[in-house]
Amino acid sequence: MSRTLVVVGNGMVGHRLVEAVRAEDTAGAWRVVVLAEEPRPAYDRVGLSSYVGTWDADTLTLAGSSYPDDDLVELRLGDAVVALDPDRKVVTTASGFEQDYDALVLATGSYPFVPPVPGHDLPGCFVYRTIDDLDAIKAAADHAREVTGRAAGAVIGGGLLGLEAAKALRDMGMSPHVIEMAPRLMPIQVDDGGGSLLKRLVEGLDVTVHAGTSTSEIGADRGRLLAKLGNGTELDLDLIVFSAGIRPRDELARTAGLDVGERGGVLVDDKCQTSDPSIYAIGEVAAVDGTCYGLVAPGYTMAEIVAAQLAAGNGDATFPGADMSTKLKLLGVDVASFGDAHATTEGSLEVVVNDAVAGTYKKLVVSDDTRTLLGGVLVGDASEYNTLRPLVGRELPGDPAAILSPAGESGIGGIGIEALPDEAQICSCNNVTKGRIKHAIGEEGCDTVPKLKACTSAGTGCGSCVTMLPKLLKSCGVEVSKSLCEHFSQSRAELFEIVAATRITTFSELIDRYGKGAGCAICKPAVASILASIAPVIGADKHILDGEQATLQDTNDRFLANMQRNGTYSVVPRVPGGEITPDKLIVLGEVAKDFGLYTKITGGQRIDLFGATVDQLPHIWKRLVDAGFESGHAYGKALRTVKSCVGSTWCRYGVQDSVGMAVELELRYRGLRSPHKLKSAVSGCARECAEARSKDFGIIATEKGWNLYVCGNGGMTPRHADLLASDVDSETLIRLIDRFLMFYIRTADRLQRTAPWLEELAGGLDHLREVIVDDKLGICDDLEAAMAKHVENYADEWQGVLADPDKLARFTSFVNAPGMPDPTISFREERQQKVPVLLGIPEVK
Amino acid sequence: MTAVMDAGATVWTEICAVSRIPIACGVGALLPDGEQVAIFRTTDEEILAIGNIDPISGAAVLSRGIVGDADGVPCVASPIYKERFDLRSGACLDDPDMSVPTYPVRVEAGVIYVGSA
Numbered sequence: 001m002s003r004t005l006v007v008v009g010n011g012m013v014g015h016r017l018v019e020a021v022r023a024e025d026t027a028g029a030w031r032v033v034v035l036a037e038e039p040r041p042a043y044d045r046v047g048l049s050s051y052v053g054t055w056d057a058d059t060l061t062l063a064g065s066s067y068p069d070d071d072l073v074e075l076r077l078g079d080a081v082v083a084l085d086p087d088r089k090v091v092t093t094a095s096g097f098e099q100d101y102d103a104l105v106l107a108t109g110s111y112p113f114v115p116p117v118p119g120h121d122l123p124g125c126f127v128y129r130t131i132d133d134l135d136a137i138k139a140a141a142d143h144a145r146e147v148t149g150r151a152a153g154a155v156i157g158g159g160l161l162g163l164e165a166a167k168a169l170r171d172m173g174m175s176p177h178v179i180e181m182a183p184r185l186m187p188i189q190v191d192d193g194g195g196s197l198l199k200r201l202v203e204g205l206d207v208t209v210h211a212g213t214s215t216s217e218i219g220a221d222r223g224r225l226l227a228k229l230g231n232g233t234e235l236d237l238d239l240i241v242f243s244a245g246i247r248p249r250d251e252l253a254r255t256a257g258l259d260v261g262e263r264g265g266v267l268v269d270d271k272c273q274t275s276d277p278s279i280y281a282i283g284e285v286a287a288v289d290g291t292c293y294g295l296v297a298p299g300y301t302m303a304e305i306v307a308a309q310l311a312a313g314n315g316d317a318t319f320p321g322a323d324m325s326t327k328l329k330l331l332g333v334d335v336a337s338f339g340d341a342h343a344t345t346e347g348s349l350e351v352v353v354n355d356a357v358a359g360t361y362k363k364l365v366v367s368d369d370t371r372t373l374l375g376g377v378l379v380g381d382a383s384e385y386n387t388l389r390p391l392v393g394r395e396l397p398g399d400p401a402a403i404l405s406p407a408g409e410s411g412i413g414g415i416g417i418e419a420l421p422d423e424a425q426i427c428s429c430n431n432v433t434k435g436r437i438k439h440a441i442g443e444e445g446c447d448t449v450p451k452l453k454a455c456t457s458a459g460t461g462c463g464s465c466v467t468m469l470p471k472l473l474k475s476c477g478v479e480v481s482k483s484l485c486e487h488f489s490q491s492r493a494e495l496f497e498i499v500a501a502t503r504i505t506t507f508s509e510l511i512d513r514y515g516k517g518a519g520c521a522i523c524k525p526a527v528a529s530i531l532a533s534i535a536p537v538i539g540a541d542k543h544i545l546d547g548e549q550a551t552l553q554d555t556n557d558r559f560l561a562n563m564q565r566n567g568t569y570s571v572v573p574r575v576p577g578g579e580i581t582p583d584k585l586i587v588l589g590e591v592a593k594d595f596g597l598y599t600k601i602t603g604g605q606r607i608d609l610f611g612a613t614v615d616q617l618p619h620i621w622k623r624l625v626d627a628g629f630e631s632g633h634a635y636g637k638a639l640r641t642v643k644s645c646v647g648s649t650w651c652r653y654g655v656q657d658s659v660g661m662a663v664e665l666e667l668r669y670r671g672l673r674s675p676h677k678l679k680s681a682v683s684g685c686a687r688e689c690a691e692a693r694s695k696d697f698g699i700i701a702t703e704k705g706w707n708l709y710v711c712g713n714g715g716m717t718p719r720h721a722d723l724l725a726s727d728v729d730s731e732t733l734i735r736l737i738d739r740f741l742m743f744y745i746r747t748a749d750r751l752q753r754t755a756p757w758l759e760e761l762a763g764g765l766d767h768l769r770e771v772i773v774d775d776k777l778g779i780c781d782d783l784e785a786a787m788a789k790h791v792e793n794y795a796d797e798w799q800g801v802l803a804d805p806d807k808l809a810r811f812t813s814f815v816n817a818p819g820m821p822d823p824t825i826s827f828r829e830e831r832q833q834k835v836p837v838l839l840g841i842p843e844v845k
Numbered sequence: 846m847t848a849v850m851d852a853g854a855t856v857w858t859e860i861c862a863v864s865r866i867p868i869a870c871g872v873g874a875l876l877p878d879g880e881q882v883a884i885f886r887t888t889d890e891e892i893l894a895i896g897n898i899d900p901i902s903g904a905a906v907l908s909r910g911i912v913g914d915a916d917g918v919p920c921v922a923s924p925i926y927k928e929r930f931d932l933r934s935g936a937c938l939d940d941p942d943m944s945v946p947t948y949p950v951r952v953e954a955g956v957i958y959v960g961s962a
């Protein structure tokens with residue numbers, strides 16, 4: 001007979017508890033009933049702000065949160081518990097449902113505190129805690145825009161969550177105000193010095209900060225809100241978001257007569273047990289020995305402790321206290337605080353490096369003998385956080401001032417990961433120490449980052465510690481093999497250097513001298529790409545299908561089209577910047593009609609024609625070339641598209657001609673062969689309709705010029721591009737992109753896009769900026785010259801094929817029956833167009 | 846297309862001149878019964894023929910794959926999902942359950958012939 005465990009609240013911590021109980025309770029001793037107030041299963045509240053933009057609640061789903069196939073878990077959504085009777089061991093929900101329990105866990109979290117400012121309950125006032133809150137804020141912003149054409153918002157509270165809310169408003173297109181009572185932003189985490197820099201950085205991002213003043217009154221004013229501040233400022237607003245702190249939702253416990261903490265929260269001991277032995281409290285609602293924790297990691301620890309007691313019968317684990325260190329990117333500004341950030345320890349000393357030019361503020365708090373690290377604050381650049389935080393309470397490996405001034409090559413004043421003791425926590429989300437990771441590397445055969453993640457779960461939470469993992473692998477002597485394949489022991493970058501130095505122009509010579517065997521589908525296309533990138537520089541420019549080159553290419557490059565699942569090809573002519581004349585559109589339509597091709601608008605702002613047989617390709621391209629089209633390189637590891645938004649020519653917000661710039665860039669870099677495909681986009685203003693920040697190089701217009709972002713990625717592992725240079729003029733922009741692309745082409749691994757390339761580049765973005773912008777290595781002239789050669793030597797690949805009978809002869813299915821189409825290819829019709837009949841799968845009649 | 850009857854009932858089909866296939870490359874050809882073969886010229890100047898249909902995708906594309914070797918075994922990688930096939934035995938090197946047929950090859954006066962039953 002199983003016992004009943006009732007969990008009140010299905011937030012992040014309640015969910016972790018259910019998962020842990022179900023994982024440990026192999027005998028099925030507990031039936032778990034989860035009673036939840038919110039209408040949807042547990043979701044990632046920490047990631048709530050990322051809901052803005054996608055507006056897709058599914059992206060926040062936590063793994064396993066609907067307990068789909070588990071008979072022992074019952075989830076009741078949208079029905080809050082309103083009463084708790086500890087004597088009868090029964091809870092009652094709003095709908096009148098009663099549930100008895102053997103054990104009860106309160107995981108009700110917190111609610112946002114709304115200060116009793118007059119007018120705080122007017123329509124247009126919101127809090128920031130749930131998906132529903134965000135939907136309501138969006139609806140208000142949309143409504144305001146419909147009525148007045150704009151929306152103005154303010155956030156009351158300039159703490160961590162307030163700044164997150166400000167970012168959300170900004171992402172919704174507003175220029176928010178932030179009102180903070182304390183004299184600085186994030187008063188809990190940072191000190192005055194850090195706070196004033198933070199204010200400056202945040203204000204650079206279109207956020208107006210009112211610090212050291214409070215809101216005295218909110219009034220309704222002709223359908224809008226009027227907020228009066230203590231310092232006399234008045235703000236006309238459409239919406240206000242309160243983010244003035246959180247309070248534990250301990251109301252059930254209070255009315256049931258359980259003990260509560262002095263400052264609220266359900267009072268529990270270090271085993272999370274309340275004053276009633278069959279009731280536990282975990283997460284933000286729990287006051288462990290009187291202290292509530294507003295972060296998710298301590299909540300998870302509590303969940304594990306309770307699960308161990310209930311399901312594994314293991315009552316030994318106790319709550320160890322929590323690391324309240326935080327590292328965040330707020331509105332794109334790095335902020336970190338750890339340990340005793342406010343130097344409250346007796347005799348502690350503060351060492352501060354405040355670099356107003358670089359926009360960084362760094363403070364270390366050390367013991368009176370300056371040897372032990374006690375805490376710190378980092379604003380503007382928090383890259384040292386990962387190495388410093390685990391050192392809290394330990395002896396510093398050097399003089400604190402030296403550690404803060406980035407003198408050494410590594411940029412972290414010489415503290416490497418080697419300096420960390422084994423007990424140092426590397427992943428605070430999952431409490432994984434350096435020792436645990438070393439063990440996984442040394443004893444459990446983990447030799448890659450993915451293996452380490454799977455084995456230790458380090459890096460699977462917030463992800464901020466992931467950059468430490470490759471460093472640990474390296475420090476344990478694991479060399480991640482860079483050899484290209486069984487035929488070449490060199491990496492792609494090494495082969496590039498060899499080819500550049502020796503001026504070898506054929507694969508046969510390269511493999512004879514530097515490799516072994518006959519080559520394969522890995523090294524041949526990689527070498528073909530290197531040869532193509534270098535050819536113009538050494539004056540050996542040839543068509544990619546000349547001589548032996550042809551046999552190195554993947555089928556897509558060999559036939560200058562993309563092979564589809566049934567062996568036919570797709571045809572993607574270049575449409576620079578997505579700009580196309582009606583006449584050209586008509587040609588595409590006519591060609592598609594005449595050759596019976598399926599047509600689709602691609603995600604890259606051009607048109608794809610599908611279902612061409614190998615024999616048809618030259619005929620199709622003859623028509624296209626005659627009409628002025630050229631290859632779009634959809635098949636190549638080469639520049640794909642430079643997308644554009646409409647820009648200043650038409651758009652009422654545009655500040656530069658984004659289409660003109662996109663066309664210029666696409667024409668400049670077309671045909672450039674690279675380690676992987678290259679994509680770009682140009683947006684005409686900060687609204688970013690071209691999605692430039694998801695591109696390998698993305699350009700966003702500013703009032704003064706262009707901002708250049710690099711190393712973004714859509715695809716499987718999306719990454720926002722990083723700002724490399726701001727407000728540059730067109731000429732500088734192009735020069736920087738020339739350098740950037742050539743540097744990438746020289747140094748990246750095979751099939752490594754710019755995003756993972758940057759992640760692995762020693763020194764990261766700073767190093768890249770030094771090389772590309774400051775020309776620290778003195779190679780920029782070379783890089784620019786190489787690009788100039790490329791631009792000079794560009795020729796359309798399809799035109800080259802059409803002019804050469806030898807090359808044309810290859811476009812046939814059967815050498816002994818030229819012109820005869822492959823009889824296995826057949827099509828059916830779907831939505832008025834032809835689509836391939838699936839092969840190898842018997843048709844069911 | 847020319848097919849020549851052999852004494853042992855093997856049909857020899859003329860494909861093309863050896864020089865028509867670049868080294869380390871393949872071509873597709875049609876046999877009299879409608880079967881499709883892929884004929885390759887390896888780096889070591891061997892001429893080898895296997896079925897043209899990639900058993901994994903079902904598409905007739907193996908002649909358009911990249912030719913090379915795996916530990917000295919001459920092979921072609923399917924252009925669809927990149928599985929490699931041993932050009933001598935037809936065995937798939939990446940999936941033991943998969944294989945393609947092989948065909949005998951004769952070269953006479955610089956011309957390739959493929960045999961089929």
Ligand code: SRM
Binds near residue numbers: 607
């Ligand atoms: C045609 C198109 C889909 C569509 O109908 O919209 C497409 C189709 C293919 N994509 Fe894509 N991608 C297309 C836009 C995109 C986009 C959107 C964009 O470019 O703005 C992305 C995300 C952006 C990005 O790349 O960062 C995209 C991310 C991918 C990826 C994942 C890349 C990654 O870094 O994770 C692959 C796989 C790969 O390249 O290894 C891929 C691979 C492919 C391949 C080559 C898969 C294959 O091997 O058959 C598809 C063949 C293209 C063809 O014509 O046969 N496609 N693909 C789009 C062509 C755009 C164009 O005009 O050239």
Ligand SMILES: Cc1cc2nc3c(=O)[nH]c(=O)nc-3n(C[C@H](O)[C@H](O)[C@H](O)COP(=O)(O)OP(=O)(O)OC[C@H]3O[C@@H](n4cnc5c(N)ncnc54)[C@H](O)[C@@H]3O)c2cc1C
Binds near residue numbers: 283
């Ligand atoms: C925007 C935002 C950003 C954040 N960023 C971070 C961060 O970067 N790092 C970090 O560590 N933490 C962050 N947090 C805090 C983190 O989300 C919380 O610490 C965590 O969600 C707490 O989990 P919980 O389960 O205790 O509470 P919650 O996740 O709040 O879940 C409690 C649930 O119980 C429900 N409930 C309440 N009362 C009842 C009742 N009577 N009956 C039924 N159900 C009830 C509530 O509706 C809610 O769904 C952030 C929070 C927000 C809002």
Ligand code: SF4
Binds near residue numbers: 648654
């Ligand atoms: S990004 Fe382009 S289209 Fe979008 S609003 Fe700005 S200028 Fe207009």
Ligand code: FES
Binds near residue numbers: 458462464465
């Ligand atoms: S610290 Fe968050 S995943 Fe490791």
